[in-house]
Amino acid sequence: MKLNKKHNKIEFRYILLLLIFSIVIIFTIFSFIINDNRSLSIPEQGIKDLIVNTQNILLKPFRYIANEIKDYKHKQEIYKKYKNNYDNSLYDGLKKENNELIREINGLKNLLNINNSYTEYDIVNATVINRNIGVWYNTLTIDKGSKDKLKKDMIAVINQNLIGKIIKITYTTSEIKLITTNDLKSKISVAVVNENEEITYGLISGYNPKSKHIIIDSIIDDTTINKGDNVITSGLSDYYPKGILVGQVAKIKSDELGIAKILEVKSNIDFNDIRFVSILIRRENHD
C-alpha cells in the first residue's frame, strides 16, 4: 500500500513537470507566431487570399448600397439648407465664389507639385476589406497585394496623414498595422515642431480609446511645446520617411516622475471609420 502511494506521488510529479514544460513550449511557440515580422507561408497566403477575396465580392453590394444612402443623405442636407434661401442673387454669388475657389485650388496644386514631399513616392489607393478582427491586433486588410507592387513595411496614409504600415502581404491583399496600437514592440519616432520651428523628438507609445488621442512619450527636451503644434514623422527610423503628418498636440502632461513629458495628439483621421487608404511606394530612381 505504501509503495503504491509513493508510486502515485511520483507519477503526479512527473505529470506536473510535463504540464509546466508543455506550457513553456506552447508559450515559446506563441511568441514566435504572434510576431508582426513573421512572413506568411505560401499555403497561408493562398487560403487567406481565397477567403478574403470571397468576402470582398460579398461585401461589394452592401458597400454600394451604403455609399448610395450616404450620398442621398448628403444631398438631402444640402437641399434642406438652401431650399428656403434660394434666389438668383444667391446663386450668382455662389457661382462666383466657386470659380474663385477653383482658381485658388489650381494654383495651390501647381505649388504642391513643386514642393510636394511625395514626389519621391508613387501612390496606390486601396479599399479596406476588413479590420481589426479580434480587436487586440489593430490591423486593417486592404484589397491590394504583391501583384500591385506592394511590399512589407510600406507606409499607409489617408490625405497625407499617417495611419500605419504594411506588416503582412499576400498576392492580392495586405495587412496594415495602425499607429493606434498598444503593441509594445511598435514604437514610431516622431518630431514635434513648434511655432518657432524648433523640433523635439518623441515616440508614439499607445492610444487612448476614450479621448481618441495618440500618446507620445519619452520627450525629455526642454523645448517649449504648445497645444496645436504639429507632430510629424521624424525620419529617424528605417521605415517611416520624414515629414508625414501624425496630428496636432491636444494635451501636454508630465510623466509619473516629472522628468519627461507625455503628449496626447489629435489625429485628423477618424481611426474608427477607415474605408480607403493610400500606400506610398518609394520610386527606385530617387536619390
Add this chain to the structure above:
Amino acid sequence: MIKVRLIILGLSFYLDGLLSIYQSYSLFSFLSFLPLFTITSLVLIFPYFTKQKPYLKYCFILGLFYDVAYTNTLLLNAVVFTLIGILIKCLYFYLNNNFLNGILINIITIISYETILYLILTIVQYLSFNLNTFILMLISFIITNTIYYAIIYLTLILLRRILPFKSSI
C-alpha cells in the same frame, strides 16, 4: 446535402469579417459593435452533435481558418478554440439546452475566450495590460454576440417547426 451546422459555422465566420468594418458604430456612447460570431456559432451547433469527438475537430479546424484568414497567428486560435470547445462540452453537461442556458453558456464562453487570448497576448508582450480597456471591450463583445445568439437560436427554432430537422444536423 450540406448540413445546417456547416451553414451556421460558415455564415458566422464570414459575417465576422464582413461586419468588422462597422466596428465604429456604437451601441451606446462607450460601447462598440464587436462581433465574435465564430465563437457564438460553436455554442449554437454543439447541441446538434450526437458524438463529441467530431465537435472538437470542427473547433480546431475552424480556429485554424480563423488564424489564417483574420489574425495571422497560426495555431493560436486553433488551440484556444479547442479549449473553448472543451469548455462548451462541460457546460452543456451540467446545463440543459434551452434559450436562457444557451445565452449563459455563450456569455461564459466569450469571457473565457477573450480572457485566455488577452492573457496570452500580454504574457508574450504583444500588448500592455489595461484592465479598463479589457472590461469595456468584454462588455461590448457580450452584448453584440448575445444579440446574435438570440437571433440565430430563434431562427433555428422557427425553421425546425417549418422544416423538421433530424436531431443531428
